[in-house]
Amino acid sequence: MNTQNDEPRDLETGMEAPRQQRSSWPTFLFITFVLFMLTNGRGEDASVTRDQYVNGLQSLSFQLSNFSAWLNGTASNFSLPVEDPNTSPLVNAFLEFGSELDPNQGSYYTNLTGFWHGDLDFHNLTSLNSSEAASNWRHLSEQFLLTTNLSAIPDLLGPWNFTRSNKVTLSVGDKLIAVKQNDTEHERIAMIHGKIDLSEPDDSEELRLDFEGIHVLSTGTIYAMAESAGSGIDLRSLPAIVPEKFRNDSARAVEIELAARLSKLRERVEGGAFDQESLDTDDSPKTKCSFKLFAQLERTGVPKELMDELEKEIDEPTGITTVKTPELALDAVLLSQNCGMLLEMKHVVGVQSQRLYRKITTYSGFATLVHLVLLALFRRQAAHSSSAIGLSRVSRYTFLIQSLIDAISFIGHITLGILAEGRPSLSVLAPAGLACLLFVYEAQMAVLIGQIQAPEDAPAPRPSPPPPAPVAAPAQAQATVNSAVTDDGSAPAVPTQTTQPVPAPPLAPPTVPMRPSFWQFLWTHIRTDPAARLWTLLSISLIVVFRIVIALSLPLFFVGTLYTFMWMMQIYRSARRSRSSGLSAEYLVGTTLGRLFFVCYFLGCPKNILDVEPRRWIYGVGLFMFFQVLVILLQERLGPAFFLPKGLSRTQTYDYHPPMPLPDPEAPDQSLGDCAICMDAILVDPTLRRRSKSSDGKERPVIARATGILGKVGSAKKTYSLAPCHHLFHTACLERWLEIKNICPQCRRPLPPL
Structure with a gap:
C-alpha cells in the first residue's frame, strides 16, 4: 500500500510532494462579507446632498447681507436680540470675569485651540436644595426664571439625565479675527467654536453640544451660545451677550466670519466636494435646551511679551528656549434659561493642539518600537513551533485573542491618525501598519494550529455497511419436477410442484441529485472545514469589535476581557493534554510586557493622548497576566497539571x-x-x-x-x-x-x- 500519495513530503528524500490547490473562493467570500458589514452605507442620492448645500448657501448669503446692512445702518430684516438683564448678575455669582492685565505682570493665553476636560456641578434653578436655598444667589435665580415656562421644562430636557452629569470635555477651535477700525487693524477678538461633551460616571453615553462664541483676548473671557448637535446656531446673535465695550468689535468679527464661511461653502458647491456626514442631524436629540457659555481663563504670571514668544514657539517650533509652559485652564458656567439649570465647570484643563500633536508623535515612536518587538518575538516563536509537534502543543485561541487585540489597535491608531490630521497622522500610520501585520500573522498562525489540531477531536471513521445482496435473476425454465424415485422406478402418486417465474422488480427512475442552495453549501462548508470555522469565528469577532464594541463605546470592558484570558487558554490546553506549551520564556514575558504597554498607558496614565480617565482595575489585569505566565513556566518544570488535585491531574x-x-x-x-x-x-x-x-x-x-x-x-x-x-x-x-x-x-x- 502506497502511503505517500497525499502527504506533504517524502520522509526518505525530504522533497515536497505535489499538493492539490484548495479553492480560495470561500476565503474570498468571507472577506467580502466582512468588508460589506464594515463598509455598507446608506447610499444617499448625490443630488439630494447638492440641494442641501445649495439651500445652505442661499440661507447663509441672505443672513450675511441682512447682517451687513444692519451694521451699516441701512434697511435690514435683522435686529439684535435683547439680552435678559438678570443673566449677568447670576453668572457673576459663580464666575468672576477677568480684566485687562498689566502686560509686565501677567497675561492670558490667546490661542485656545485644543482639547479640554474637567469636572461639572449641576444646579437646578427651579428646585434648590437646602444649601442652595440659603445661598446669596437664590433671589437672582428667581428673577432669572421669571420669563421661563416651567411646565415646558420636562419636554425640553429630553431623555438625558443632567443631574448625573459630572464630567465635561471640550474640543475648541480658536480663530483670530483682525477687525479694521479707523483704517487700522487690531486683533482683540477671536471667533471660537467647538463641541461640549457631558458624560455620566457609569455610562458610556455622552451629550454633545455645539457652541459658537466670542473670545476677548485682552480679558481672557469667552461668551458663547450652545445648542444640541445639529440644531444650528445663529452667529449674528452673539454680540448680544458680549459686554457693550466689545460689542462693535464682536459684530465686525461675526461679519468677517460669516463672509469666510460663505466663501468656503461656495467653493464646495462649485467644486462638488460634498460631505454627507456634516449634513446628517440627529432626528431625536437628547435635549432641546438652549445654553449660553461664559468662561474665564486663569491668568498666568508670564509677561505678555514672553507669552507671545511661547505661543509662537508652540505653533511653529524653532528650538529656541522659552519660559516654562504655564498650565492652560479656565472656569466656566453653562446656563440654560428655558430649562432652568446652571452647570458649573471648575478648573477645566486644556492641551493646545500643537502640543498634543507633538505628544502623539512621541507616542507613535514608542508604539512603533513596541510593535516591532512584538513582531520579532512572534516570528521567533513561530519558527520554534513550526513543526506539527510544536503546533500541537500551543492553543489556537491564544493567538486568536492576540489577533483581535491587534485588530483593535489597528483601528484605534487609524482613527487617531484621522482625528490628528497633518504630520502627526503620518507618524501614527507606522504602529497601525505593524498592528495590521501582526493581526494577519497571528490569524494565519491560529488557522494553521487549527488545521494541525483538527484530527484530535475527530471521531473515528465508522465501518461501511455491507453491500446489499444481489437480486436473483428470474427463472427461465417453466417448471422443475421434485419427485422421489421408488425402487421400481415409477413416479410417485403425489402431483408435481412447479416453480412459477419470479417477476423482476421495477427499476426506479434515476434520481437527479438536488443542488444545494448557497446557504446550505456555506453552512456545510463551515461545519466540515476547520479553517472555514476559524475564519468565520474571526470574522464574527471583527464585526463585533467594529460594529458593536466601538459603536456602543464599550471597548474598555472588551479589551480587559481579552487581556485577562490571553494566556488562560494555553494553561487549559497544557493541563488537558498533559503536554507543555512549548512557548519560550522570552516570548511569554516580552509579549506580556508589550501588550501591557498600551493598556497601561491609556488606562493608567492620567495624561494620555486620548484623555481617557485612568482605571485602577487595569493594574489587576496586569498582575493576573503575569500570574498566568508564571503558571505556564511552572508547567514546563513541574508538569502540565501540577496545580490540580491528584484525582484530576491523572491524564491517561x-x-x-x-x-x-x-x-x-x-x-x-x-x-x-x-x-x-x-x-x-x-x-x-x-x-x-x-x-x-x-x-x-x-x-x-x-x-x-x-x-x-x-x-x-x-x-x-x-x-x-x-x-x-x-x-x-x-x-x-x-x-x-x-x-x-x-x-x-x-x-x-x-x-x-x-
Whole structure:
C-alpha cells in the first residue's frame, strides 16, 4: 500500500510532494462579507446632498447681507436680540470675569485651540436644595426664571439625565479675527467654536453640544451660545451677550466670519466636494435646551511679551528656549434659561493642539518600537513551533485573542491618525501598519494550529455497511419436477410442484441529485472545514469589535476581557493534554510586557493622548497576566497539571511501547514485522528480552518495558512503536512522521502524541 500519495513530503528524500490547490473562493467570500458589514452605507442620492448645500448657501448669503446692512445702518430684516438683564448678575455669582492685565505682570493665553476636560456641578434653578436655598444667589435665580415656562421644562430636557452629569470635555477651535477700525487693524477678538461633551460616571453615553462664541483676548473671557448637535446656531446673535465695550468689535468679527464661511461653502458647491456626514442631524436629540457659555481663563504670571514668544514657539517650533509652559485652564458656567439649570465647570484643563500633536508623535515612536518587538518575538516563536509537534502543543485561541487585540489597535491608531490630521497622522500610520501585520500573522498562525489540531477531536471513521445482496435473476425454465424415485422406478402418486417465474422488480427512475442552495453549501462548508470555522469565528469577532464594541463605546470592558484570558487558554490546553506549551520564556514575558504597554498607558496614565480617565482595575489585569505566565513556566518544570488535585491531574496517555512477544528464536529473521513507513524490518533489541509466564505456566520471551531516570533524559525509547490502530513503526520513523502530520500514514486515523 502506497502511503505517500497525499502527504506533504517524502520522509526518505525530504522533497515536497505535489499538493492539490484548495479553492480560495470561500476565503474570498468571507472577506467580502466582512468588508460589506464594515463598509455598507446608506447610499444617499448625490443630488439630494447638492440641494442641501445649495439651500445652505442661499440661507447663509441672505443672513450675511441682512447682517451687513444692519451694521451699516441701512434697511435690514435683522435686529439684535435683547439680552435678559438678570443673566449677568447670576453668572457673576459663580464666575468672576477677568480684566485687562498689566502686560509686565501677567497675561492670558490667546490661542485656545485644543482639547479640554474637567469636572461639572449641576444646579437646578427651579428646585434648590437646602444649601442652595440659603445661598446669596437664590433671589437672582428667581428673577432669572421669571420669563421661563416651567411646565415646558420636562419636554425640553429630553431623555438625558443632567443631574448625573459630572464630567465635561471640550474640543475648541480658536480663530483670530483682525477687525479694521479707523483704517487700522487690531486683533482683540477671536471667533471660537467647538463641541461640549457631558458624560455620566457609569455610562458610556455622552451629550454633545455645539457652541459658537466670542473670545476677548485682552480679558481672557469667552461668551458663547450652545445648542444640541445639529440644531444650528445663529452667529449674528452673539454680540448680544458680549459686554457693550466689545460689542462693535464682536459684530465686525461675526461679519468677517460669516463672509469666510460663505466663501468656503461656495467653493464646495462649485467644486462638488460634498460631505454627507456634516449634513446628517440627529432626528431625536437628547435635549432641546438652549445654553449660553461664559468662561474665564486663569491668568498666568508670564509677561505678555514672553507669552507671545511661547505661543509662537508652540505653533511653529524653532528650538529656541522659552519660559516654562504655564498650565492652560479656565472656569466656566453653562446656563440654560428655558430649562432652568446652571452647570458649573471648575478648573477645566486644556492641551493646545500643537502640543498634543507633538505628544502623539512621541507616542507613535514608542508604539512603533513596541510593535516591532512584538513582531520579532512572534516570528521567533513561530519558527520554534513550526513543526506539527510544536503546533500541537500551543492553543489556537491564544493567538486568536492576540489577533483581535491587534485588530483593535489597528483601528484605534487609524482613527487617531484621522482625528490628528497633518504630520502627526503620518507618524501614527507606522504602529497601525505593524498592528495590521501582526493581526494577519497571528490569524494565519491560529488557522494553521487549527488545521494541525483538527484530527484530535475527530471521531473515528465508522465501518461501511455491507453491500446489499444481489437480486436473483428470474427463472427461465417453466417448471422443475421434485419427485422421489421408488425402487421400481415409477413416479410417485403425489402431483408435481412447479416453480412459477419470479417477476423482476421495477427499476426506479434515476434520481437527479438536488443542488444545494448557497446557504446550505456555506453552512456545510463551515461545519466540515476547520479553517472555514476559524475564519468565520474571526470574522464574527471583527464585526463585533467594529460594529458593536466601538459603536456602543464599550471597548474598555472588551479589551480587559481579552487581556485577562490571553494566556488562560494555553494553561487549559497544557493541563488537558498533559503536554507543555512549548512557548519560550522570552516570548511569554516580552509579549506580556508589550501588550501591557498600551493598556497601561491609556488606562493608567492620567495624561494620555486620548484623555481617557485612568482605571485602577487595569493594574489587576496586569498582575493576573503575569500570574498566568508564571503558571505556564511552572508547567514546563513541574508538569502540565501540577496545580490540580491528584484525582484530576491523572491524564491517561497512550503507551506506544507495550510489551510484545518475541518471534521464534529459530526463525532466520528476528523481527517484529515491517515498518509501515520505511518498509524495513523492525529488528529486536536483545537487551530488552525478559521471560514471562503465560496462562499455561510456560515461560515465553517478551520485550521488556524500558525505563529511565525521570527529570534528566526521560524514559528510554524502544525501537518500535505500536499505534492505537495496531500499525507498527520504527520509533524514529514515526517521530519524523509526526513532525509533519499527526495521523497514521496507513489508515489516516488521528494519533496521540508520541
